[in-house]
Amino acid sequence: MVEKWRGLQRDGKMAIQWVVLSDDDPARDSNLALHILQFPAEKESILDSATTFGGVPRKLPNTPRSFIPVGHISLDSENPDPSLADPSQGLYCITTFYISRALQGTGLGRAAMDAVEGKAMQEPLCAKTLALDTIAREFCLDKEAWKALGIPFPKVNNQDWYERRGYKVYKRVEHQYPQRDIVGKMWHIPAVFMKKSVV
Secondary structure, eight states: OHHHHHHHHHTTSOOEEEEOOOTTOTTHHHHHHHHHHHOGGGOSOEEOOOOEETTEEOOOOSSOOEEOOSEEEEEESOOSSTTTOBGGGTEEEEEEEEEOTTTTTSSHHHHHHHHHHHHHHSTTTOOSEEEEEEEOHHHHTOHHHHHHHTOOOOSSOHHHHHHHTTOEEEEEEEEEEEEEOTTSOEEEEEEEEEEEEOO
């Protein structure tokens, strides 16, 4: 997946950003330890080497910075669904949003969304509308489904969380996210598509 993202990033179609704990955060070391404890394969630092953002050259810091990501979020100018992205209309979509399960509920997701929404409104994107898709509310509440899929029950109902941020549902797709459970049964998880004006 990362290889696919790399090509889209270089083409300016995707603007993926790593979510990183701030050096100023007093809980940084303890939160990083929690993340690494739950995901030991993600303990290696990576180097800040992105030379573009949104297809526009980006100045790298004089001293390259290394960091351990605890999530990622992207602001995309292209999507197979044209209702999600159309730069000519100032429409961009937020995709690949993930916060380490070890750190969900700490405010990190809110901070990442605040940052990406702020970035979207600035040059070079100058977004007018942001769109995204997420798991429909009732599936988020289905504890048996999550158990069957072998995935921890989510701490937050995504649809409700985005609605609190001002996103509104404009369409629904019943079979958006196919997922096979631990006994081989296929689940077709419903999604809602949401938009928010940022002008």
